[in-house]
Every structure is written in C-alpha cells, then in structure tokens.
Amino acid sequence: MCIRDRQSTGAIENDMVFRAMKRSALALTLMIGAVSAVCPGLPNASYAELATSILPASFSVTTAGLSNLTSDLKPPDSFVHSYRKQLLKLKNQLEVFAAAFPLNSAAAHPQDPLKELEGEADAGYEKVGDFQDLAHSGVNYTKADVEQRLHVILKWKSKFQAKLQQFDYASYLGNATEGTMTIRKKLSKFFWSNHTFQPSAELTAVSNLELLLSQQLESMSTEYMAVEPLPLIENATLHWEFHNVRKYSRAINFVTSSFPCLLVDGVGTDGALSLMADLYDKYGAVNDLWTAWNYEVSHNHSSKAAQAKAALDDGWKKLKLWQRSEDVYTKSILQLRTHVRPAAEGSAVLPPTCTAESAVGSRCSVAQNLVRPTQFEVGLAEVLGNKIQFFVDQPLLAIQNYLLKKVIPVIVGNDGRLYQIDGHHTTYAMQWWKHNVVSKMPPSVARSELLSLPLVAEIKCNWTSKFSSEPEFWSAMKEKNFVLLEKQGKPMNPSQLPATIGELTDNALRSLAGIAEIVSSPCIAKTCVPFAEFKWADHLRGQISAGNMPHWQSITQTDNFTVVAGYVNTQEFQTVVHSTSATKLPGYLQPSQPAPPPPDCPWNATSCNL
Numbered sequence: 001m002c003i004r005d006r007q008s009t010g011a012i013e014n015d016m017v018f019r020a021m022k023r024s025a026l027a028l029t030l031m032i033g034a035v036s037a038v039c040p041g042l043p044n045a046s047y048a049e050l051a052t053s054i055l056p057a058s059f060s061v062t063t064a065g066l067s068n069l070t071s072d073l074k075p076p077d078s079f080v081h082s083y084r085k086q087l088l089k090l091k092n093q094l095e096v097f098a099a100a101f102p103l104n105s106a107a108a109h110p111q112d113p114l115k116e117l118e119g120e121a122d123a124g125y126e127k128v129g130d131f132q133d134l135a136h137s138g139v140n141y142t143k144a145d146v147e148q149r150l151h152v153i154l155k156w157k158s159k160f161q162a163k164l165q166q167f168d169y170a171s172y173l174g175n176a177t178e179g180t181m182t183i184r185k186k187l188s189k190f191f192w193s194n195h196t197f198q199p200s201a202e203l204t205a206v207s208n209l210e211l212l213l214s215q216q217l218e219s220m221s222t223e224y225m226a227v228e229p230l231p232l233i234e235n236a237t238l239h240w241e242f243h244n245v246r247k248y249s250r251a252i253n254f255v256t257s258s259f260p261c262l263l264v265d266g267v268g269t270d271g272a273l274s275l276m277a278d279l280y281d282k283y284g285a286v287n288d289l290w291t292a293w294n295y296e297v298s299h300n301h302s303s304k305a306a307q308a309k310a311a312l313d314d315g316w317k318k319l320k321l322w323q324r325s326e327d328v329y330t331k332s333i334l335q336l337r338t339h340v341r342p343a344a345e346g347s348a349v350l351p352p353t354c355t356a357e358s359a360v361g362s363r364c365s366v367a368q369n370l371v372r373p374t375q376f377e378v379g380l381a382e383v384l385g386n387k388i389q390f391f392v393d394q395p396l397l398a399i400q401n402y403l404l405k406k407v408i409p410v411i412v413g414n415d416g417r418l419y420q421i422d423g424h425h426t427t428y429a430m431q432w433w434k435h436n437v438v439s440k441m442p443p444s445v446a447r448s449e450l451l452s453l454p455l456v457a458e459i460k461c462n463w464t465s466k467f468s469s470e471p472e473f474w475s476a477m478k479e480k481n482f483v484l485l486e487k488q489g490k491p492m493n494p495s496q497l498p499a500t501i502g503e504l505t506d507n508a509l510r511s512l513a514g515i516a517e518i519v520s521s522p523c524i525a526k527t528c529v530p531f532a533e534f535k536w537a538d539h540l541r542g543q544i545s546a547g548n549m550p551h552w553q554s555i556t557q558t559d560n561f562t563v564v565a566g567y568v569n570t571q572e573f574q575t576v577v578h579s580t581s582a583t584k585l586p587g588y589l590q591p592s593q594p595a596p597p598p599p600d601c602p603w604n605a606t607s608c609n610l
Contacts, residue, residue: 048176050205051097055090055173062090062121063164069157073150076135084128091121092254095191096212098184099199100176110163113172115184120160127156137292140304190216190251206261210340213255213262217337220248224333228323233316234309239290246283249276252336263339272335279328286315351456356416358459360608363407365454368431369500371410372419374477376487376497378428378504379511379533385561386518387429408455409603411482412462414473420457421482422530424504425514427455431502461608470494480607481530489538508558509537515561516568516577517587521594523568523577528601529586536577536585543576 045053065083073080094117101114110116131149134141179201187193197215199208223244227233233242253276256263263269293308323329354364406426410418420427434451467473474494477483485492488507498504513536516523524536543549551572557563567573576582578591589595 045205046178047097047181047199047201047203047205047208048100048178051100051176052174055093055097055176056170058086058090058093059117059170059173062086066157066161069153071150071154073131073153074146075131075141077132080128080132084125084132087121087125087128088250089254091118091125091188092191092251094118094121095188096209096255097176098187098192099181101172102177102180102182110167112184113167113169114182115187116163116167117169117173118187120156120163124153124156124160127153133288133291137288137295139292139295141295188251189219190247206259209255209259210262213252214337214340216248216252216255217333217340220245220252221329221333221337223248224329228320228329230316232313233286233290234293234312242283242290243287246280246287249280249283253277253280256336263336269335269339272332272339275326275328275332276336278326279323279332282319282322286312286319289315350454354410354418354457354459356412356462356464358412358462360459360462363456363458366410366418366457367452368427368434368455369502370418371408371427371455371457371501372413372417373424373498373501373504374419374421374483375424375531375534376484376492376505377507377510377534378425379508379514380506380559381508381511381561381564382514382518383425383429383432384559385515385565387425388432406456407458409460410457411460411477412464414463414465414467414470416464418457419477419482420501421460424501427501428504430455431500435502460603463608463610466610476610484531484534486534486538489541506559507534507537508564509540510534511558511564512540512552512568512573513537515564516573517595519565519568523574523589525587525589525595526598527586528599532586536582536587539582539585540576543581548576549573 065079065086068079068083094114098114098118104111104113127149131146131153134145134149181199181201183192183198185193192198192212197211199212203211223241227238227241227245230238230242233239253273256273256276263273289308289312293305293312296305296308350365351363352365354366354370358364406423408423408427409421411421413419430453434453438451463473463476467476474483477494478485483494483497485494485497487496487505510533513524513533516536517526517533526532529535540549544553549572551570552567555563555567574591578589582588587595
C-alpha cells in the first residue's frame with residue numbers, strides 16, 4: 001500500500017524565493033583548494049581544549065574589573081571604554097564556544113551557567129554602552145542623565161557579583177566537555193544560533209571555527225545587501241537592520257582577529273580585513289548620530305532633534321557613497337568569503353573543467369548549459385516537491401557539497417560534447433533554482449557567480465571520434481540504454497532532443513511513478529533499470545486510455561507534489577499498479593509486498609565497450 005507522507009508543497013513557488021534569498025542570499029560558494037586547517041600553536045586542538053584554554057582567563061579579567069565600576073565615574077572614561085570591550089570579548093568567546101559547555105541538572109541552579117553568564121556579559125555591555133554613549137553621541141547630557149545611567153551600571157554590577165557568589169563559574173569554564181556538544185539555539189544570531197551548521201565534536205576547533213566564519217559572512221551578505229540601498233534609517237525597524245550589519249561586521253572582526261589562521265593568505269586578504277574594520281567603525285559613527293537624534297526626540301527637543309536628524313541623514317548618505325566607492329561588498333565580504341579555509345566538512349573543492357580529452361573515470365566541472373540531456377521530459381511534481389527542496393532550504397556551502405556527492409554521469413560524445421545519462425531531475429532542479437530564485441536576486445557579482453555555479457560530472461565513456469557518423473553514435477547510445485527517444489509515449493529523433501536541461505518538459509505520469517517509489521510505503525520499488533519510471537508512465541498512459549484512471553484525469557494540478565502524492569494513496573491507483581497487467585514492469589510489487597531497500601546500482605565498466 002502507498003502511504004502519503006509529505007507535507008503540502010502547494011505554496012512552494014510563492015515562498016521559495018523569499019526563503020532561499022534569506023538563507024542563501026548572495027554568498028559565494030567556496031571554490032578554493034583544500035588547505036590543512038591547522039593554526040600555529042593549536043595543532044588539531046579540540047573545540048573543548050581551545051575553549052578551556054581561552055575562557056577562564058577572560059572570565060578572570062572581566063570579574064576583576066568590576067571593582068573599578070564606582071559611583072564617581074564620569075563620561076568619557078578610559079576604563080569604561082576598555083571594560084566595555086572586555087565584556088564584549090567575553091560575550092563573544094562564550095558565544096563561539098557555547099557548545100563545549102554542558103547544562104546543569106534540572107535541579108541545579110543555574111540550569112544553564114553558560115547562558116546565564118553570557119546574559120550577564122551582554123547586559124553589562126549594553127548598560128556600560130548606554131553610559132559611554134553620553135559622550136560618544138555628542139549630546140548635551142545632564143547630570144541627571146549621568147546619575148541615572150551610572151545607577152543602572154552599579155545595579156547590574158551588584159546583581160552580577162551576587163551570582164558570582166552563588167556559582168563557581170571559573171571552575172565551570174575550566175571543564176569543557178570532550179566528545180559531546182550542547183547545542184543552544186537561543187543565543188546571538190551573529191554566531192552559531194542563526195545558522196544551519198552547528199559545531200561538531202568530530203571536527204577540530206579550527207575546523208568548527210572555519211564553518212562559523214563562513215556562515216557569518218554568508219549571513220552578513222544578506223543583511224548588507226538589504227540595508228545598503230535604504231534611503232533613511234530613522235525608522236526603528238530600519239535602524240535595527242542597519243545595526244545588524246554593524247553587529248555582523250563586529251562578530252566577523254572578532255573571529256578573524258582572534259583566529260587569523262582561519263583565512264588563507266592571499267592577495268587582498270589584509271585589505272579585505274581592513275575594509276571590514278572600517279565598515280564597523282563607520283557604522284558605529286552613524287549609529288552615534290542615530291543615538292543623538294533618538295535622545296533629542298525622546299526628550300522632546302524639537303529643534304535639536306531636527307538638527308540631529310539632518311546630521312544623521314547626511315552621515316548615512318556619506319556612508320552609502322563610501323560603501324559604493326570602496327566596493328565594500330566585493331572587496332571585503334566576498335573577498336573574505338573566498339579566503340576562508342575549507343574545514344573538514346566545510347567547503348567543497350571543485351574538480352577541473354571538463355574537456356573532450358577528460359579521462360574515463362575522472363571527475364570534472366562543467367557549466368550547466370554545456371551538458372546535453374538524453375531524454376525529453378522530467379516529472380515536474382517530483383522536482384518541485386522533492387529535488388528542489390534541497391537547493392532552496394540549504395546554504396550554498398551544503399549545496400556545493402551535495403553536488404560533489406551527486407555527481408552527474410556523462411558520456412563524451414562523438415562530437416566532443418557531454419551527454420548526461422542519468423540524474424536529469426537533479427540538474428533540472430538546479431536549473432529551476434537558478435532561474436526562479438537566483439535570477440531574482442539584486443544584480444551583483446555574487447549573483448553572476450551563483451548563476452554560473454557548475455555541475456560536477458564523472459566521465460563514464462569517452463567516445464570522441466569513435467564513430468564515422470552521427471547516426472552510428474546514436475545507434476550505440478540506444479543500444480547501451482543511454483538515451484530515451486520518446487516524448488509522452490511517442491517516438492522521437494535524436495535531432496529533436498532539447499539542447500539544455502532547462503528545456504525539458506513535464507511528464508506528469510513520470511512524476512506519478514517516481515513519487516510512488518519514494519513515499520514511506522512504496523507502491524513501486526526502485527530498480528537499476530534505465531528509464532524505469534518512464535516505462536511505468538507508458539503503462540499508466542495505457543490504463544488511462546482503457547478508462548481505469550478517471551479520478552486522475554480530473555486532477556488539474558499534476559505538477560503539485562502533494563496533489564500527486566494524494567492520488568498515489570487512492571484505491572484507484574493501487575489497483576492499477578498492483579494489477580497483473582503491470583507484473584513485467586520494473587519494480588512491480590504485489591498488493592501486500594513491502595518494497596526492498598533502494599538498490600546500489602554500480603557502473604559496469606564494460607558498458608562502454610562497442
């Protein structure tokens with residue numbers, strides 16, 4: 001029996017672009033060669049070892065500084081400035097190494113010492129920052145303003161000291177756990193909490209940090225491209241988005257300055273880092289202007305608020321001009337993106353470009369529009385409801401790794417062209433993603449790079465100049481079952497094959513057969529028979545002509561996975577696929593027969609013999 005087991009995908013085309021742009025945004029894939037991910041002084045240190053070597057000392061410096069927070073402080077104060085930086089440093093370190101520290105038992109207090117400590121560091125950073133802003137923003141603050149904000153700092157200090165008496169944080173930070181990870185989702189989005197990859201006990205500390213930095217740069221790309229064109233930033237929501245760019249740049253500056261070995265040395269790396277630091281400073285200066293404007297507005301100083309707004313608008317206008325003149329996106333964000341060292345489970349390393357001389361068994365990269373399909377159709381419902389989900393719901397780093405694993409088998413034809421002999425649904429999904437998602441992103445260098453993201457092919461046969469004529473080549477392709485020359489069950493000629501994957505058309509019955517193979521209790525078993533689902537599609541077409549599938553004929557959304565999967569579960573379809581007329585089809589199952597596991601279909605090296 002076939003059981004429907006997929007959630008609705010009816011709205012997939014409506015929200016796909018938004019989700020993909022949010023998660024994949026304009027980040028470049030990492031296409032650099034493999035480099036040993038070892039930092040000097042940290043040869044293969046574990047994540048827990050590195051955490052233990054850093055955090056206790058930083059915690060000690062932070063707690064020692066509390067005694068200098070006294071009631072006689074006045075802005076600006078050099079200690080306040082340096083102490084705020086230390087609070088931020090501790091907070092960032094706790095974020096980076098959060099997974100190395102366990103929770104307490106449910107009965108213990110605090111149940112999550114790491115989160116409790118990170119919260120205090122964050123609260124102190126914000127409160128000390130509010131005090132510091134009185135000087136930085138340039139407003140004419142009053143004695144009452146100073147006293148009020150200093151009171152808030154001292155109240156936080158007292159609360160923090162009380163917590164330090166109740167729990168031994170120093171010992172806790174000195175005992176990170178080896179071999180296990182405690183994944184916390186509700187921490188800062190500028191580190192691990194907002195990302196797909198999480199730290200792994202299987203990777204070294206440096207490899208984990210490489211993954212983190214790669215994701216930070218990807219996320220910053222999204223935020224930056226949304227904020228850069230904004231005309232104004234007074235609105236609270238727009239200012240929040242603006243501030244997120246500053247916070248991402250701050251987090252990236254912290255990671256790259258703390259662990260410079262995460263970047264591969266190369267032309268432009270130092271300049272990219274310097275530009276990132278300048279970006280943070282300049283966003284900070286404009287943020288000070290926003291703080292001054294907000295202060296005057298909150299105190300009902302209409303005249304001063306108008307002046308502050310003019311200064312803010314001018315500051316933002318100048319910052320936008322600077323960003324464009326320096327080409328910050330390309331020269332900093334993307335430059336750093338391409339210089340992150342590839343972690344053990346991080347970036348993919350693409351093989352060399354395919355040529356007519358590529359050896360049998362070798363893997364190579366090829367532009368998608370240069371691969372020739374060997375069939376006319378795909379099952380669009382299966383593409384949109386199954387294959388496309390991977391491209392839309394995964395970060396680009398994962399997509400490229402997926403492509404390396406999902407290698408496309410190709411034949412080098414008599415004319416030197418590459419002919420794809422399997423995996424058309426995967427490549428069609430990638431083409432759909434490029435056309436419907438990537439092409440709708442704002443124009444940029446990154447968008448162009450994504451549109452040209454190649455396929456990874458494996459050369460199964462190289463038949464360059466093996467045949468005296470094109471008909472001989474196609475005769476061999478048919479003999480080896482490397483091509484399917486039919487469309488909607490009607491015979492076609494090789495000259496009618498689409499030139500590119502994107503020109504394949506929908507065969508709804510091919511979707512029906514393919515989806516019947518992948519539900520939780522399949523009605524049709526997967527096999528190694530070439531074009532098996534198309535054989536089923538031809539059979540189902542005959543059943544329609546015989547009047548055995550009237551409900552199917554009433555369905556209009558045959559490119560919708562949920563609709564097709566729903567039909568798979570009907571008695572009408574089960575009767576058809578389990579009937580005796582289908583017994584000779586590949587993957588036929590008796591009504592109560594469970595499907596075997598999908599087979600491994602190894603390539604037969606003799607398949608190329610002519």
